[in-house]
Every structure is written in structure tokens, then in C-alpha cells.
Amino acid sequence: MVIGGGVAGLATALRLAPLPVTLLAKADLGLEAATAWAQGGIAAAIGEDDRPELHAVDTLKAGAGLCDAAVAHRVTAAAPAAIDWLAGLDAPFDHDTEGRIALGLEAAHSRRRIVHANGDSTGRAVLETLARAVRACPSIHLMEGVRATALLRDAHGTVTGIAGVSASGPAILPARAVVLATGGLGGLYASTTNPLGAVGSGLALAARAGAVLRDMEFVQFHPTAIAAGADPMPLATEALRGEGAILLNDRGERFMADVPARELAPRDIVARAIFAEIAAGRSVVLDARLEHLEHRFPGVVALCRANGIDPVRQPIPVRPAAHYHMGGIAVDDAGRSSLEGLWACGEVASTGLHGANRLASNSLLEALAYAEWIAADIAGCEAVARDGTTHALPRPSASRAEIRSLMDRSVGVVRDAAGLDAAVRRLDAMASSGADDMALVALMVASEALKREESRGGHFRSDFPLVANTVEHSRTTLDETLAFAESLREAPIVRRVA
Ligand SMILES: Cc1cc2nc3c(=O)[nH]c(=O)nc-3n(C[C@H](O)[C@H](O)[C@H](O)COP(=O)(O)OP(=O)(O)OC[C@H]3O[C@@H](n4cnc5c(N)ncnc54)[C@H](O)[C@@H]3O)c2cc1C
CATH class of the missing domain: 3.90.700.10 (Succinate dehydrogenase/fumarate reductase flavoprotein, catalytic domain)
Structure with missing residues (x-):
């Protein structure tokens, strides 16, 4: 089962063929997916003066010490084949007068290597190409208008399917393997470029099931x-x-x-x-x-x-x-999360490619590369569906506007202890009702941002403006985040020094 109708979900479902796949998207394909809005393009070292190693070097430089170098090399090496794969599906890439794929330049890329389709409508063109292929693929059962609300797990903690809800009511959908491809969390902020539905719902699903999340504090502001x-x-x-x-x-x-x-x-x-x-x-x-x-x-x-x-x-x-969330569900080289039976692809995942700051146009690429590796891993698995237990149904956030303005103000471009401390306390109070996904994901971002006492990549602390000597990923689970927030309840409030 693949959850998400953006590049990550569609590419994973297609790569899984001919294995039978149920593909869920909470809206119709093409709506509510950040993919459709991608303007820049897809980074791939296919120019004559370019090599995947140079692309990897640029990726590592942007990531401010927090990228996994092996992942950067592997993903950038996979880029030319990912472009070929899309071209094979008839993606309408732009060409130069000599018939070669035209290459654009973007910030922090040392070469022209941005592949576009229909000018600055690359995301939409890619999504339409993939959606067409998905609709024509006999092994994919597409269910639009279904929102995943919880992961099912058996007594051993293995993920065995999902609980969902659609216009016709709630449903339990068992699966031998679940891939979360639910996108990012920019919608948690009042100032965002993301679809408003991108509020980290996959992060909440994974966190509630006990998965490890990594580098949650790293948000890129466009x-x-x-x-x-x-x-x-x-x-x-x-x-x-x-x-x-x-x-x-x-x-x-x-x-x-x-x-x-x-x-x-x-x-x-x-x-x-x-x-x-x-x-x-x-x-x-x-x-x-x-x-x-x-x-x-x-x-x-x-x-x-x-x-x-x-x-x-x-x-x-x-x-x-x-604009973009570098952190997410911690996954390995095959896109596996810390929970048996659960994989993650695209913006919801933390693969190690982006580190503290994503290099422009590397995210569509990352989703395309991992879709293939996840599919290969699942194809080689023998997961057995078992009866599942489910978790409480989350409610939509009642405090949406308050959360978004709080995130802008206190967990935004410039952060400090006083703002983050206040944000954690407020979000803790909102999340402790137990059922508010937006507050929960926002709390995880704010808590990790408060704990990281340095400035690196997308995370800037005015009270700790320097990069720390030691480079460490942050890791957390829902229980750890809640325990951290609870420990603050007893601690004195941090005040800003005038
Ligand atoms: C304006 C803009 C421009 C960008 N430009 C570029 C660019 O030029 N190049 C680049 O590489 N990247 C770009 N990015 C980033 C890139 O678009 C995203 O990182 C990428 O498209 C994410 O793909 P995804 O499949 O992970 O998520 P999405 O495309 O956001 O898809 C997520 C899907 O999951 C569904 N979903 C979410 N929760 C649930 C649920 N609980 N149940 C069921 N379905 C659910 C959503 O409805 C959606 O269909 C841009 C982003 C934005 C916002």
C-alpha cells in the first residue's frame, strides 16, 4: 500500500509493478500535492561539463555538514537514469535547438543541471506524466479521496495496514507493506509555499506508531x-x-x-x-x-x-x-523506517540526502531515486499480513490558525530559546489532548529546534549563531518528544534578554 499522490507515491507504485499495489491519496491525483507546484525542475548531472560527483559535492556543501555523503553520491549517480525513466514515460522535457535536454542553472549548483518540462511547470508535467502511467497500470488500484488516519500494527509492532476515512466512511485496509509518501509540513506555517494540506500528516502517523523521526528542526524557508x-x-x-x-x-x-x-x-x-x-x-x-x-x-x-x-x-x-522539510521519518538506503513493514519516500522521509539544507531541485530527484530502491526492497520481502491493532483517530486541528502564526513567529527563519520555549509549552498544551496531529508535528519541530543549540543550514538560532564543532543528527520518537515537553512544564520559563 502506498499513501500519497505526489511524485513519491506515484513513482513508488509504478516501480512496484507488477506487484499489486493500492495507491491512496486524500485528494484527486494532481490536487494537494506539492509536486504539482514544483517550478524549478529536477537536478541531474547530464551536461557535457558535469558529473554526478560534482552534483554530490554541491549537495554536500548545501547540507552544511549534516548530509550522508554515501547517500548524496548514490542519489546523484541515480539522477541520469531517473530522467531517462521519466522520458520513457513521455515526460515533456524541454530541449535545446540541437535536440538535447535543455539545462538550467539554480542557486548553489556549480553547473547547469536543472531539467525542466514545460518551462517552469515541471512539477505539473511530471505529475501528469506519472498519473497517466498510474491510471494505465493494471497492477495499481487507485483510491482517491481516502485519507490515512492511523497505521495498523500487530502485537510485534509490525505495520500491517492502515485505517482510513473517505466520503463513504471509515475503512480498515490491510497491507503486506506500507509506504508513506505524504509530503511535507510547510502548511504548519502561516507563511508557506506548500499546499495548505501539507501539515506533516505522515509524520504524525509514523510518530503515533512509534517510528524514529530525524532532524525534525530543519525547515527550509524559500x-x-x-x-x-x-x-x-x-x-x-x-x-x-x-x-x-x-x-x-x-x-x-x-x-x-x-x-x-x-x-x-x-x-x-x-x-x-x-x-x-x-x-x-x-x-x-x-x-x-x-x-x-x-x-x-x-x-x-x-x-x-x-x-x-x-x-x-x-x-x-x-x-x-x-518551503521544504529536510527532516522526517528516518529511513535507510532501502527507504525502510525503524518500524517493520513501514517505508517512507519523498519529502516525508529523512534519507540523509539533504542534511541541514536542501540543494534546490534535489527533492523530486530524491523521490524518484528512492521509489526504485523501495520497490526493489519490497519486492524482495516476504511480509505477512497479520491482524492489526489501531490507534485513536486523529481530529483535524481546531487551532490551525494559532499554530501557523506561532510557527511563523517562534519556529521560523530566526529562532531563539525564549521563542522556542514558549512555542513548545503552548504546542504541548494543544497536543496533550492526544488527538491533534498538527500540534503534535509542530511540537516535534519546535522541541528539536530548542534542543539544537547551534546554527546550521535551515536552522538559525540568534542566541547560538555559530555552527557547532560536532555534527549530530537529532532523533526523536513521540514518547521522547512528549517527555521533553513535560520536563519543561516544571522548568522556569526562558525569557528574552532585552
Ligand atoms: C512551490 C514549490 C516549488 C517547488 N519546486 C521544486 C523544484 O523545482 N524542484 C524540486 O525538486 N522540488 C521542488 N519543490 C519540492 C517538491 O515539490 C516536493 O518536495 C515534492 O514534490 C514532494 O513530493 P511528495 O510526493 O513527497 O509529496 P507531495 O507531492 O506533497 O504529495 C503528497 C501526497 O500525499 C497525500 N497525502 C498527505 N497526507 C495523506 C494522508 N493522510 N492520507 C492520504 N493521502 C495523503 C497528499 O494529498 C498528496 O497527494 C517545490 C515545492 C513547492 C511547494
Whole structure:
């Protein structure tokens, strides 16, 4: 059973063929999947001047010491074949005048290696390609409109299926192997580029079943979400900066001018620079009045115009927004979690590829690479379905707006002990009703962020601005997080020193 209708879920289901697969998605395929919104593309070292090792080096550099080097090498080496696989499914990749796949440049990539389909609509094109193949695949039983609400486990703790709910009511669905491909958690933040349904529901399912989660505190904030009042915030893709767009504050100053790599510095550096301008009361725009903008970036132009901005004539107002979760369910090289019978693929997983900061366009790639490895592992397994016990049905969060603004304020681009301490206490109170998934996942992110007393990649602590000498992954389970939050209840409240 595969849960999730984005690139990770669809690719895993297809790679599992001809093994019979039930593919669940809580919405119709193509809706509510971050995949459909990916603008930049898929990173793959297929250019003449490029090699997977160079791609791996860039990935490790962005990850700020926390990547697993072997994983980075393995995934980047798998990229050219992943592109071939998609091309074999008729993905409409963009080609140059000589008929080769055209390659774009993005921040922190040392070579042109971003593969696009339909310009800046790569995610949608990939999703449509995969969805078409899924619908035509006789071994895949597609169930749209079903939300997984709990993992079933037997007396040994092995995952044996899921409990779900659809318009026709609750259902118990046994499975010999379960793959979570439920996406990220950006929707926990008030400022986000993610679908609002991306609130880490797979993380909650896995945590409630006892799985180990890793590096939960590492959230990537995209520097240039379009600040025009829409929720979620549309994205002004990094590729615009790759092609020459520049950042200016409202005094007309190019504030990235003296930073190494300027507008193409790693995302966390650009996001903090913009955040600092905004915190100082200045607004920030991206001047993307590039040649042939409408032709090269039709998606961005349309998004801007839908929000009352004409990027051909005027700069785009931007601010950072929660964009990608580097942490997730800890998995091994075959995508296996710490629970027997449970695998995880895509943004919900923590494979070790992204470390503390994801290199742009590596996430679609990661999902495509692990889909194949997970399928091979499951094909080689002899899991036996057993009768399952289930956990309490989670309720949708009653405090959605409060959680989102709390996450923005206290667990966002710039964090400190006082804000995180307050966030943990509040989220603990909300989560201790036992059934609020959003509060629970937010609590895990805030607790791990409070424990990590250093700044690294996407995690920046104004009270610990330096990178620690020792590099350690954080690991937690639901029980450990709840025990940590409980220990704070007795501790004095941390106050910000004026
Ligand atoms: C605006 C934007 C631009 C991006 N641009 C790029 C880019 O250019 N390149 C790149 O590599 N990455 C990009 N990313 C990141 C990338 O899109 C995502 O990391 C990736 O698509 C995640 O794929 P996924 O399959 O893991 O999750 P998703 O595509 O989010 O799919 C998750 C699926 O799970 C379903 N689901 C969730 N919970 C449940 C449940 N409980 N029961 C049943 N179904 C459930 C959802 O409905 C959805 O179908 C971008 C992200 C955003 C938001």
C-alpha cells in the first residue's frame, strides 16, 4: 500500500509493478500535492561539463555538514537514469535547438543541471506524466479521496495496514507493506509555499506508531515567496535569480551585492538577508524584468498577474516562507523506517540526502531515486499480513490558525530559546489532548529546534549563531518528544534578554 499522490507515491507504485499495489491519496491525483507546484525542475548531472560527483559535492556543501555523503553520491549517480525513466514515460522535457535536454542553472549548483518540462511547470508535467502511467497500470488500484488516519500494527509492532476515512466512511485496509509518501509540513506555517494540506500528516502517523523521526528542526524557508496576500504564497522560482533577477530593498539597495554568490547564495543565507531587511522595517522586491520573461517563465508571470503584479513591468514583492522539510521519518538506503513493514519516500522521509539544507531541485530527484530502491526492497520481502491493532483517530486541528502564526513567529527563519520555549509549552498544551496531529508535528519541530543549540543550514538560532564543532543528527520518537515537553512544564520559563 502506498499513501500519497505526489511524485513519491506515484513513482513508488509504478516501480512496484507488477506487484499489486493500492495507491491512496486524500485528494484527486494532481490536487494537494506539492509536486504539482514544483517550478524549478529536477537536478541531474547530464551536461557535457558535469558529473554526478560534482552534483554530490554541491549537495554536500548545501547540507552544511549534516548530509550522508554515501547517500548524496548514490542519489546523484541515480539522477541520469531517473530522467531517462521519466522520458520513457513521455515526460515533456524541454530541449535545446540541437535536440538535447535543455539545462538550467539554480542557486548553489556549480553547473547547469536543472531539467525542466514545460518551462517552469515541471512539477505539473511530471505529475501528469506519472498519473497517466498510474491510471494505465493494471497492477495499481487507485483510491482517491481516502485519507490515512492511523497505521495498523500487530502485537510485534509490525505495520500491517492502515485505517482510513473517505466520503463513504471509515475503512480498515490491510497491507503486506506500507509506504508513506505524504509530503511535507510547510502548511504548519502561516507563511508557506506548500499546499495548505501539507501539515506533516505522515509524520504524525509514523510518530503515533512509534517510528524514529530525524532532524525534525530543519525547515527550509524559500527566500522569494510572492508577498501579495495569497495563502499559500506563490513562488518566484530560484531560476529567476539563476537567470539574472536581483533583490532590492525599498531604498533601491542591492543588499546581497557584498555576499559571496550574491542572489545565488544558498537559500538559508538569502532568506535570512531578506528577513533582516523586513525585520528592519524595509520591504524587499525581486526585480525579474528579464528578457523574454513571459516566454521563459510563463508560470511565474501567470502567478504574479493573478495576484495583481505584472513582473514584466514591475518588481515582485517577496518574503521568505516555509518551503521544504529536510527532516522526517528516518529511513535507510532501502527507504525502510525503524518500524517493520513501514517505508517512507519523498519529502516525508529523512534519507540523509539533504542534511541541514536542501540543494534546490534535489527533492523530486530524491523521490524518484528512492521509489526504485523501495520497490526493489519490497519486492524482495516476504511480509505477512497479520491482524492489526489501531490507534485513536486523529481530529483535524481546531487551532490551525494559532499554530501557523506561532510557527511563523517562534519556529521560523530566526529562532531563539525564549521563542522556542514558549512555542513548545503552548504546542504541548494543544497536543496533550492526544488527538491533534498538527500540534503534535509542530511540537516535534519546535522541541528539536530548542534542543539544537547551534546554527546550521535551515536552522538559525540568534542566541547560538555559530555552527557547532560536532555534527549530530537529532532523533526523536513521540514518547521522547512528549517527555521533553513535560520536563519543561516544571522548568522556569526562558525569557528574552532585552
Ligand atoms: C512551490 C514549490 C516549488 C517547488 N519546486 C521544486 C523544484 O523545482 N524542484 C524540486 O525538486 N522540488 C521542488 N519543490 C519540492 C517538491 O515539490 C516536493 O518536495 C515534492 O514534490 C514532494 O513530493 P511528495 O510526493 O513527497 O509529496 P507531495 O507531492 O506533497 O504529495 C503528497 C501526497 O500525499 C497525500 N497525502 C498527505 N497526507 C495523506 C494522508 N493522510 N492520507 C492520504 N493521502 C495523503 C497528499 O494529498 C498528496 O497527494 C517545490 C515545492 C513547492 C511547494
